[in-house]
Amino acid sequence: MTVRIDLLPKTKYVVPGNSACAGCGMMIGLKVLGMALGEEAVLSIPASCASVVQGLGPKSGVALPILNVPFASAASVATGMSEAFRQLGVKGQAVVWAGDGGTADIGFAAVSAAAERNSDVLYIMYDNEAYMNTGIQRSSETPKGAWTTTTPTGKREAKKDVALILLAHGVPYVATANIAYPQDFYRKIKRASEIRGFKFIHLFAPCPPGWLFDPSLTVEVARKAVETGVFILWEYDNGELKLNPPSSALVDKSRRKPLVEYLKLQGRYAHLSEDQIKQMEEEIDRKWQFLLRFAQAARPRA
Amino acid sequence: MGLELVPVSRPAPGSGGITGTWRTLRPVVDLKKCIDCGICWLYCPESVIDWEKGQKIKIDYTYCKGCGICAHECPTKAIEMAPEAGL
Amino acid sequence: MRTLAVLKTALTGNYAVAHAVRLAKPHVIAAYPITPQTTIVEKLSEFVAKGELKASFVNVESEFSALAVVYGAAMAGARAFTATSSHGLFYMYEMLWWAAGSRAPIVMAVVTRTLGPPWNIHDEHNDILAIRDSGWAVAMASNVQEVLDLTIQAFKLAESAYIPVAVGLDGFVLSHTVESIELPPQEAVDEFLPPRRPDLPLRLRPGEPITMGNIPSDDRLHAEHLKNIYRASQEAKKLVKSIDAEYGKLVGREYGGMVEGFELEGARYAVVCMGAWCGDAKEAVRSLRREGVPVGLMRIRFVRPFPDEEVAELSGMDRVVVFDRDITPAGGILGREVASVLGRDKVVNVLAGLAGVDFKADEFRKAVKHAVEGEYADRVVLL
Incomplete structure (x- = not known):
């Protein structure tokens, strides 16, 4: 069910005049988190762009309860908050709002442990595909081929699929989301928060200065990632893995837009040759085939 | 105000300064073209667009950073990014 | 002094820690195993499993996370406890400073042990002394009875000074050595250690937007915070004495304070x-x-x-x-x-x-x- 735009809460959980860069994709996501869970969430935020965008104390640019915590600790801190709330009888949802580096790299052991324990935490990884806060260094979520300041000729290794790794932990809910589809993200947050246990959402969030595109194109880039098949919207719930629109209509490769429409918007891919782009396209299709086989396997029992 | 033993912050506009000064391009709305869809409100990363269905949008230029997402996403091209005076 | 229904028993130092923690009724315990700390958390998980202690026992993947879990719990208003030793304590290092800088009232037992190389599980004090400038209060017991009493006192100190407290006991020499001790009755501990305030060092609750730890607009705000922690540490010296004296009145044993x-x-x-x-x-x-x-x-x-x-x-x-x-x-x-x-x-x-x-x-x-x-x-x- 898509939520009608005019029925979304109007409270400003992202407060104007904060420290985010113009056109920050992550802030669109944070806004949606506020709309969906603003009165229930308590956030654990590790070192990241998300800690900086809050602006300068004693003001805060994010109107949510937030504990800023060390880089690798967010999932564990959220576990502690969640257990405290349970023991003290406080109704609320411990939420981690962490970047890709804090999740897939330095914080990964803690994320994996929280998932394995099935701690009652909603973990949202906003993925801007590099260490943006420190100035665009490569992370394990940087896609193959992308320029960063530490991969000046393009990253040679593939992007780590954290959502599938988390799914393999046997947690009750895993989904991907994209800031170009806020209502889909809103619905997924709402659904996840109904479930007790560990929930993981991988949120695709383009970064204008890091990906080298004009800030007006943030949503366009995010949308093109889905339309070209680079980023697949899916949801694992109740033991079933299914694709969400519009990805669900893009199973047939011919319905996807040419990859170059996504790549050409971003300076980080400007150096790629036609051969490299062709190879990327093949790899994207392999990713689709893998996910579809997974979806086939993860179907509800009759 | 609470009795905290640690420095705490509370929501307030301008935690990053008067961010409207970052702007080189200014979103100018042609309300005649606006169809009241709320897309610009939904995508504005800064929450500087106020909107309620039935009431036309209003932009807070004190803090609007001028990213231009609203103009790019507007389905009727009702928002135009105009150079700031003096630039 | 009142007459109390004390229980005379024989315990190792580690079990004395576990019993002290049980009597202090924490909400959240998290730990990662390391010799010679392990029997503390084994005993505590047993207390929780048997329902003798109503708390969340969180098994974690590292000491860093053990402290991160109890930190999150303490900041959300819970009474929280962890225990570690040696390399485990060092693996916590970043969190130790963050917890102290957050005025999180955590209690942690540190079973002292050498640092490698080579691997050696025997007693030495370099581990606990290495955290002396992190902002934690750092104490060491001298016998099993004091291990128990000091651990109970540590909760009161942590929740009065809003400084995390490390209680040290010598690895094996105390941790695994059985001594005859007295366990204070629950009523006495309850009187000594009332439920902690959930609104300090701050109130972290859904629907109440408050942020801790974002960048200050003026470094002097941060500097003032650091000075406040120093002042609180100095103030804690008086608290150590008064808490020891108060405990002495209730339980019949005091140790002289600092x-x-x-x-x-x-x-x-x-x-x-x-x-x-x-x-x-x-x-x-x-x-x-x-x-x-x-x-x-x-x-x-x-x-x-x-x-x-x-x-x-x-x-x-x-x-x-x-x-x-x-x-x-x-x-x-x-x-x-x-x-x-x-x-x-x-x-x-x-x-x-x-x-x-x-x-x-x-x-x-x-x-x-x-x-x-x-x-x-x-x-x-x-x-």
Whole structure:
């Protein structure tokens, strides 16, 4: 069910005049988190762009309860908050709002442990595909081929699929989301928060200065990632893995837009040759085939 | 105000300064073209667009950073990014 | 003093910690196993599993996460406990500072142990002393009864000063040694340690937007916060004493606050030490007194905040012999700390018992005698 735009809460959980860069994709996501869970969430935020965008104390640019915590600790801190709330009888949802580096790299052991324990935490990884806060260094979520300041000729290794790794932990809910589809993200947050246990959402969030595109194109880039098949919207719930629109209509490769429409918007891919782009396209299709086989396997029992 | 033993912050506009000064391009709305869809409100990363269905949008230029997402996403091209005076 | 229905029993130091924690009724416990800490958390998980302690016991993948979990719990208003040792304590390092900087009222048991290489699980104090400047209050017990009492007192201190408290006990020497002790009744502990305030150091609740830890607009705000933590640490010295006295009234045992004095009356020489081997040192002092050597002893209970005032009371001594069960490129840690109060000329710093090597009463006796007779050529003596 898509939520009608005019029925979304109007409270400003992202407060104007904060420290985010113009056109920050992550802030669109944070806004949606506020709309969906603003009165229930308590956030654990590790070192990241998300800690900086809050602006300068004693003001805060994010109107949510937030504990800023060390880089690798967010999932564990959220576990502690969640257990405290349970023991003290406080109704609320411990939420981690962490970047890709804090999740897939330095914080990964803690994320994996929280998932394995099935701690009652909603973990949202906003993925801007590099260490943006420190100035665009490569992370394990940087896609193959992308320029960063530490991969000046393009990253040679593939992007780590954290959502599938988390799914393999046997947690009750895993989904991907994209800031170009806020209502889909809103619905997924709402659904996840109904479930007790560990929930993981991988949120695709383009970064204008890091990906080298004009800030007006943030949503366009995010949308093109889905339309070209680079980023697949899916949801694992109740033991079933299914694709969400519009990805669900893009199973047939011919319905996807040419990859170059996504790549050409971003300076980080400007150096790629036609051969490299062709190879990327093949790899994207392999990713689709893998996910579809997974979806086939993860179907509800009759 | 609470009795905290640690420095705490509370929501307030301008935690990053008067961010409207970052702007080189200014979103100018042609309300005649606006169809009241709320897309610009939904995508504005800064929450500087106020909107309620039935009431036309209003932009807070004190803090609007001028990213231009609203103009790019507007389905009727009702928002135009105009150079700031003096630039 | 009231008559209490105390339970006499025999426990290891680690089980004494576990029973103290049970009596303190924490909401959240998290830990990662490391020898010689393990039996603390095994016992606690058993208490929780049997319903003897109503708490969340969180198994984590590292000590860093153990402290992160109890940190999150403490900031959300829970009473929280963890325990570790040696390399585990070092793996927590970043979180230790963050917890102290957040004024999180956490209690942590540190079962002291050497640091590698080589791998060695025996007793030494370098691990717990390495966190002395992190903002934690750092204490060490000298026997199993004190392990129990100090752990209960630590919760009160943490929740009064809003400083996390590390309670040290010597690995194996106390952690795995059974001693006869008294367990205070639950009512006495409940009276001593009321439920903690959930709104300090801040109130973290859904629907109440408050942020801790974003970048300050002015570095002076941060600097003021650091000064406040220093002031709170200084204030904590008074709390250590009053809490010890209050506990004494309720339970019948008190320890002297920041330090314990022993045979200091009429002494011209003083021994300074910390931890379980102070028992051996006391035996040496008794023996030296019998020989006519006017020596007393000051046992450091809290090394952070440092008992400057109490150590300064030794300024009239002809010589002060400081025993360190730790070693640094600059000598012994306690030796330098004591010298910073009394001056270098008065202090002989004996480094002994390193890497778990036994150091017995008679060795203390000989070392003190050598030191007071001026037979050591160096200020730092390696035994």
